[in-house]
Amino acid sequence: MFHKTLSFSKPFPNMKPNPRILLPFNFTDACVAALRYASQFASHLSADIVLLHCAGENQLTPTFQSHLMSRLRSFTDRYMASAGKTITRFCVVRTGSLRENLPSVVENHNVNLLIASPEALLEGTPPEEVLSLTDFASCPMLLVPREAVFQPLKEIVFSLDVTDIDAPVLDRIQILARTFSARLTLLHLHGNLGAVELCQVQKAASVLQGQLTYANSTIVCQEEEDLLEGLNDFSERYTPDLFVIATRDTHLLHEYFSGRYRKTSAYHLHTPLLNLYQARKTPCSGGCSHCNGHKQAEKATSTVEA
Secondary structure, eight states, X not given: OOXXXXXXXXXXXXXXXXXXXXXXXOSSHHHHHHHHHHHHHHHHHTOXXXXXXXXXXXXXXXXXXXXXXXXXXXXXXXXXXGGGTTSOEEEEEEXXXXXXXXXXXXXXXXXXXXEEOHHHHHTTOOTTOOOBHHHHOSSOEEEOOTTOOOOOOXXXXXXXXXXXXXXXXXXXXXXXXXXXXXXXXXXXXXXXXXXXXXXXXXXXXXXXXXXXXXXXXXXXXXXXSOHXXXXXXXXXXXXXXXXXXXXXXXXXXXXXXXXXXXXXTOGGGGSOEEEEEOOOSSOSSTTOHHHHHHHHHHHHHHHHHO
């Protein structure tokens, strides 16, 4: 069950436990960039950090484990921002792959948020292998591209379908925006619609606007068949500090950081991506072959069963 939620509670005055951020770390430059971002993010939220290194098939002798633990501490001392020096840090070393260890580490260490470089998180998972988020990790995932530089969030963009809303997800996004006093834009991308369909979208957007509890928020409806092209265009014009998507699997994570966008130095590659879980009923965008193919497969199955 995908039950972990983003927690932004402070340790005082109620003496609640600090939120915990998990950072997979394999000593690469991409992981160092994610560490710098995560330490500042954690400092802003008074959160603890759990660093996880997976040793793969190497035999984890006590001496080798001690060496890796010391190396993790050394990297955090060297690369964490000065504001993060007072953060409580936990170092975890496991045998096997990240994919094998992620669910248990998230559960055992009560992790509220995973922050990772896309290379570290998706390593060993080919783009054509789409994993359910419920099997991957039971907490929200924030992927940080190497080009991203942390600053307190002022512009958050949540890509959604105004006709397919998950109330708990929407509440969580508003809490995040309120925590940082950020402007929240709900971005609905749609294809070329007829007058009746466009009217339905506009009506749904109007109803949703009236349901929002966070005052500094707005809804933007924009014509674009491809979700990532839409995010790229939006980031070129408005430079958001964070993109948020809510999906059921890892497909969009691969697409967001895919080679075809890296080759063109797309604007959105400078923007971290927060992925929440939502069992969406509609495709992430009109042009998404993965979502549309999944929908067609479900229809075919229903027809056979009938």
